[in-house]
Amino acid sequence: MDKFLISGGAPLKGKIEVSGAKNSALPCLAATLLSAETVILHNVPYVKDLITQRRLLEDLGATVLTPELRTQKITAKNIETFEAPYELVKTMRASVLALGPLLARFGQAKVSLPGGCAIGTRPIDLHLKAFEQLGAVVSLESGDVVARAPKGKLIGAVVSFEKVTVTGTENVMMAAALAKGKTTIHNAACEPEIEDLAELLNKMGARIKGAGTPVIEIEGVENLGAAEHTIIPDRIETGTFIVAAAITNGELEIKNCVPKHLTAAIKKMRESGVEIEELNPSTLRVKCSGKGLTAKDVTTEPHPNFPTDMQAQYMALMTQAEGVSNITETIFENRFMHASELIRLGADIHFAGNTATVRGKTDLMGAPVQASDLRASASLVLAALAATGETTIDRVYHIDRGYENIVRKLSSVGANIERVTDNLNLTAAEEK
Numbered sequence: 001m002d003k004f005l006i007s008g009g010a011p012l013k014g015k016i017e018v019s020g021a022k023n024s025a026l027p028c029l030a031a032t033l034l035s036a037e038t039v040i041l042h043n044v045p046y047v048k049d050l051i052t053q054r055r056l057l058e059d060l061g062a063t064v065l066t067p068e069l070r071t072q073k074i075t076a077k078n079i080e081t082f083e084a085p086y087e088l089v090k091t092m093r094a095s096v097l098a099l100g101p102l103l104a105r106f107g108q109a110k111v112s113l114p115g116g117c118a119i120g121t122r123p124i125d126l127h128l129k130a131f132e133q134l135g136a137v138v139s140l141e142s143g144d145v146v147a148r149a150p151k152g153k154l155i156g157a158v159v160s161f162e163k164v165t166v167t168g169t170e171n172v173m174m175a176a177a178l179a180k181g182k183t184t185i186h187n188a189a190c191e192p193e194i195e196d197l198a199e200l201l202n203k204m205g206a207r208i209k210g211a212g213t214p215v216i217e218i219e220g221v222e223n224l225g226a227a228e229h230t231i232i233p234d235r236i237e238t239g240t241f242i243v244a245a246a247i248t249n250g251e252l253e254i255k256n257c258v259p260k261h262l263t264a265a266i267k268k269m270r271e272s273g274v275e276i277e278e279l280n281p282s283t284l285r286v287k288c289s290g291k292g293l294t295a296k297d298v299t300t301e302p303h304p305n306f307p308t309d310m311q312a313q314y315m316a317l318m319t320q321a322e323g324v325s326n327i328t329e330t331i332f333e334n335r336f337m338h339a340s341e342l343i344r345l346g347a348d349i350h351f352a353g354n355t356a357t358v359r360g361k362t363d364l365m366g367a368p369v370q371a372s373d374l375r376a377s378a379s380l381v382l383a384a385l386a387a388t389g390e391t392t393i394d395r396v397y398h399i400d401r402g403y404e405n406i407v408r409k410l411s412s413v414g415a416n417i418e419r420v421t422d423n424l425n426l427t428a429a430e431e432k
C-alpha cells in the first residue's frame, strides 16, 4: 500500500489547478446509460472512483473511448446486462447511480446493496422508496437490490424526500427522465453537481426544470440522445487548496475553480482570517492575513450551507486558529475519524456526540498517521504540511479516489511530499 512522506513547514506558493468534480462526473457517467447514442464528457477527473465507474459501464456493455486522458466518449448502445456486482459496488457506493438509468431505460436493474463505509452506514432506503413511488417493484435478494418496472416503464409521480440525499436526488432525476408523465421532486438536494447533471440530461433531450432548488420538475420523454458536456470543477478540491494556502501561511492562486459553488465555505474561512480574493470568475488568490487565524464554529448542512465534505479539512485549519472552535457534523454519523489522527500530530480536540471542539493554536509535530476515508486523508495531508518534521500517512489509496495528482499538484507549489510504495523499503526514501 502506498504512503505519503511529508516534511512540513514550507509555505505553499504559486498557481494550482482544480480538476473536474468527482461528484458530478460519477452521476454524469451513469447518465450515459440512458441513451443508445454517444455522450462525450470533458474534464472528467483522472481519479480512482471514475476508473471504477468507467469499468462498471463497460461491464454492463457500454463502449468507453478515451480520446484524451480527461475526455470519455461513452456509447451505451449494446447494454447486455443490468447488474452491478458486489465486488464493484463494495469498492464504490456511487455504483448505485446505475440503478435509476437501468430501471428507466430497460425496466430492470440489479445492484448490490452498498455496504457502509468509514463515515457511516450510508443506506439507500430513500432511493428505493422513490423508485417504488415511480411504480417500480423493489426487492432485496441475497444482498442485491432487484428493481423492476411493471410493463417496462416507470410512471411519473410526486417524490418527497424526508431527508436531503444527493445521489438519491440524482438517481430519481435520471429515472424520471424516461418515465411516463411528470415527476416532481420535493426536498431535492441543491448541490451544484445536481445542476450539472440536469444540464447534461437536458442536453441529451430530457426536460428538467428547477435543478439546484429544492423542487425539481421532470417531464418524461420517450428516449434520450447524444450530447457533449464539460464537467464542472471540483468545489471540494478548491476548498482543500484554500486550506492548504492558509494552513501553511503561503499564497496560492487557485485556477479553474467556480467560487460561487462553495460560498458558505469561503465565507466561513474569510471570517476566520483567510484572505480570499476573486481575481476573475475562475481564479482565487488565497493567503493568510498577517493577524493569523481566529477560531470560528461551523455546522455542516446540505448545500448551499457549509459542506460536510469540507469538515475534515476545516478541522485541520482550526488547529492553527487562536481560540476554541466547535465543529458540528449533521450529515454523517461517524465523520470524525480524522480527529484522532490530528491529535497524534499534536492537535487539541475533544468531542461529544456530533460536535468536535478544537482548541488552537497548537504547534503540530510530524508523526506516522493513517487515513480512513477520502476527506480525512486530505485533512491529514493539510495538517502534515503545517507540522514541523516528517509525517507518514498510510492508506493513501483513500485520497487517490477523489484527488487527481495531489502529490504533483502540491509539490509544484513547494510542498515537500512524496509517495512511497510499500515494495520500496522506507529506508531507501529516508537515505535521500
Ligand code: EPZ
Binding pocket: 023, 026, 094, 120, 121, 122, 123, 124, 125, 126, 127, 128, 163, 164, 165, 166, 167, 168, 308, 309, 331, 332, 333, 374, 375, 402
Ligand atoms: C454524496 O453522497 C457525496 N457523494 C458525498 O461525498 C457527500 O458527502 C454527500 O453526498 C453529502 O453531501 C457523491 O456525490 C458520490 P446523501 P450521498 O445521500 O449521496 C442519509 C465525498 O467525500 N441517507 O446526501 O451518498 C445518509 O446516510 C463523498 O466525495 C439515508 O438515510 O449522501 C446521510 O446521513 C463522501 N437514506 C445523509 O442521508 C438514503 O437513502 C446524506 O446522504 C440516502 C441517504
